Amino acid sequence: MSDQATLSVTMLGAGQEVGRSCCVLQYRGRTIVCDAGVHPAYSGMASLPFIDNLDWSTVDCILITHFHLDHAAALTYITEKTNFKDGKGKVYMTHPTKAVHKFMMQDFARMSSSTSDALFSPMDMEMSIVSIIPVSVHQLINVCPGVSFTPYHAGHVLGACMYLIDIAGLKILYTGDYSREEDRHLVKAELPPLRPDVLIVESTYGVHSLEGRDEKEGRFTNLVHSIIRRGGHVLLPAFALGRAQELLLILDEYWKKHPELHNVPIYYASNLAKKCMAVYQTFIHTMNSNIRTRFAKRDNPFVFKHISNVPSTRGWEKKIAEGPPCVVLASPGFMQVGPSRELLELWAPDARNGLIITGYSIEGTLARDIMTEPEEFTGLKGNTIPRKISVDYISFSAHVDYAQNSEFIQAVKAQHVILVHGEQNTMGRLRAAMTSKYKERDEDVKIHTPRNLETLNLSFRGERVAKAIGT
Amino acid sequence: MASSVFYKWASRKDESRVQFDGTGITVFDLKREIILSNNLVKGNDFDVHVYDPATNQELRDDAHIIPRSSSVIAKRLPVFRPAKSRIPIYIGNAPGAIPTSDTVIRGTTTWHKGALSKRFDGKEEPSPLKPA
Ligand SMILES: [Zn+2]
Ligand SMILES: [Zn+2]
Numbered sequence: 063m064s065d066q067a068t069l070s071v072t073m074l075g076a077g078q079e080v081g082r083s084c085c086v087l088q089y090r091g092r093t094i095v096c097d098a099g100v101h102p103a104y105s106g107m108a109s110l111p112f113i114d115n116l117d118w119s120t121v122d123c124i125l126i127t128h129f130h131l132d133h134a135a136a137l138t139y140i141t142e143k144t145n146f147k148d149g150k151g152k153v154y155m156t157h158p159t160k161a162v163h164k165f166m167m168q169d170f171a172r173m174s175s176s177t178s179d180a181l182f183s184p185m186d187m188e189m190s191i192v193s194i195i196p197v198s199v200h201q202l203i204n205v206c207p208g209v210s211f212t213p214y215h216a217g218h219v220l221g222a223c224m225y226l227i228d229i230a231g232l233k234i235l236y237t238g239d240y241s242r243e244e245d246r247h248l249v250k251a252e253l254p255p256l257r258p259d260v261l262i263v264e265s266t267y268g269v270h271s272l273e274g275r276d277e278k279e280g281r282f283t284n285l286v287h288s289i290i291r292r293g294g295h296v297l298l299p300a301f302a303l304g305r306a307q308e309l310l311l312i313l314d315e316y317w318k319k320h321p322e323l324h325n326v327p328i329y330y331a332s333n334l335a336k337k338c339m340a341v342y343q344t345f346i347h348t349m350n351s352n353i354r355t356r357f358a359k360r361d362n363p364f365v366f367k368h369i370s371n372v373p374s375t376r377g378w379e380k381k382i383a384e385g386p387p388c389v390v391l392a393s394p395g396f397m398q399v400g401p402s403r404e405l406l407e408l409w410a411p412d413a414r415n416g417l418i419i420t421g422y423s424i425e426g427t428l429a430r431d432i433m434t435e436p437e438e439f440t441g442l443k444g445n446t447i448p449r450k451i452s453v454d455y456i457s458f459s460a461h462v463d464y465a466q467n468s469e470f471i472q473a474v475k476a477q478h479v480i481l482v483h484g485e486q487n488t489m490g491r492l493r494a495a496m497t498s499k500y501k502e503r504d505e506d507v508k509i510h511t512p513r514n515l516e517t518l519n520l521s522f523r524g525e526r527v528a529k530a531i532g533t
Numbered sequence: 534m535a536s537s538v539f540y541k542w543a544s545r546k547d548e549s550r551v552q553f554d555g556t557g558i559t560v561f562d563l564k565r566e567i568i569l570s571n572n573l574v575k576g577n578d579f580d581v582h583v584y585d586p587a588t589n590q591e592l593r594d595d596a597h598i599i600p601r602s603s604s605v606i607a608k609r610l611p612v613f614r615p616a617k618s619r620i621p622i623y624i625g626n627a628p629g630a631i632p633t634s635d636t637v638i639r640g641t642t643t644w645h646k647g648a649l650s651k652r653f654d655g656k657e658e659p660s661p662l663k664p665a
Contacts (some may be wrong), residue, residue: 089542106572107609108579114543114608179572514611
């Protein structure tokens with residue numbers, strides 16, 4: 063038993079919740095942190111992962127899976143405000159993730175500075191960004207003796223990857239957010255070529271099934287069209303980057319096919335996205351064949367024909383809201399503050415208007431609350447606003463559903479499966495479903511659902527690790 | 534003249550401080566000031582804990598008095614049922630503590646400067662809000 067070593071897995075965030083992903087792996091004296099996100103339902107320090115119990119100077123590396131704020135926005139605080147830089151720790155993310163992360167953080171800092179909830183200065187942000195080491199998918203990276211990793215495509219958003227991590231021979235696959243369905247611009251998540259000992263996997267949708275792509279897109283475009291036909295405005299709250307690009311590709315194509323809609327503008331309300339379009343255009347080679355073929359034919363799919371940027375003048379929301387029918391894609395996706403919230407408050411009282419929630423909505427945000435279709439809701443100024451606007455939910459959020467997730471989990475064949483990034487009940491149902499699946503087949507696979515700061519200790523014997531290397 | 538007690542979030546490089554009048558501050562009031570000055574008033578999934586840096590012992594007794602000019606370590610740790618968070622206990626009578634909207638303005642770099650409601654003369658004067 064002397065050669066028994068223990069892997070400790072501690073969630074500082076995203077343990078039985080969605081938001082502030084941050085997972086600490088400790089094995090044979092090495093410490094690896096996967097993701098450093100904030101919780102979108104909170105602001106300031108309350109949005110950070112539970113970082114106080116870790117000595118950050120002992121961290122060997124931080125691996126960021128993708129640019130979404132719930133996976134990356136706490137990075138600046140960790141590198142600049144903790145003792146992380148007293149140690150030898152390195153920070154890695156893919157090239158496109160780094161390129162977009164920079165813009166995301168500038169925007170994040172600008173938004174939070176207006177509420178005096180700022181966690182760091184613009185200078186801190188610059189310092190943090192220069193220290194990030196960009197990596198390519200499929201590249202094997204040696205971090206320090208005994209620690210290496212390889213990123214694999216995760217689908218989800220541009221640049222998103224999973225990490226296959228090797229610590230002293232023990233192999234851990236950390237998926238981050240992932241999708242197994244090819245969409246209009248991204249490749250789907252890959253199955254890594256070897257069998258890890260531990261799989262740490264997202265569980266956002268638990269045992270839910272999502273509709274197929276064609277069905278979903280059809281429902282979406284029909285709905286948009288019918289709202290316009292009844293003389294209404296269409297509000298699509300979405301994060302500036304990620305799914306927004308997919309929605310724009312769908313709308314642009316639909317408009318092309320429907321000349322009767324050509325006088326109906328589609329507005330894309332994001333300066334951030336305008337900046338990031340250049341990044342999307344730069345990384346076309348990482349996208350799927352659909353996009354690459356169009357690009358090769360000099361038809362750049364990210365040069366939209368029917369999408370206009372909103373005027374960047376103050377009060378544009380009001381101007382557009384009072385104008386003729388239109389479609390507006392506005393951030394933020396959860397509508398706490400900002401353009402999407404402002405438009406919602408202006409459009410909510412008119413039954414002709416329509417709101418379509420297009421992504422996963424985190425508990426505690428207005429986007430989630432409004433899905434219950436309340437008679438009224440509270441405006442930012444504390445006023446009561448009647449809700450007559452129609453509310454629909456069509457998820458384009460590019461996470462795996464139950465069928466895809468359980469298939470992937472089984473294909474990976476890890477002995478220990480750790481579910482993260484899911485609400486408590488959702489995760490519980492997935493665990494129950496997977497447990498019975500394995501029981502039927504008499505397979506001994508352990509499924510864990512640790513809460514934040516509840517350290518999970520998994521023991522591995524030396525031989526088992528050696529065997530894993532050989533396979 | 535204002536007195537200070539210093540606190541450092543366990544994961545942070547630098548220290549912050551809380552100012553008050555008198556020779557010491559109760560754990561209760563210190564926690565309250567930490568919660569207010571870091572805009573943690575709306576927290577419902579965590580508690581703030583403070584520790585003696587020399588012994589690493591948690592200072593659990595809210596009535597305990599921390600002498601001025603000393604330092605403590607602070608940690609934000611999760612609670613698993615929102616109703617169990619003790620944050621509201623500490624901010625029960627704080628001005629601006631009513632969570633009206635997302636825009637409760639409170640700095641993170643400046644600490645709460647409002648007058649404390651208590652005197653600190655080193656003598657026991659338990660807060661009326663002290664939990665049982
Ligand atoms: Zn994501
Ligand atoms: Zn996520």
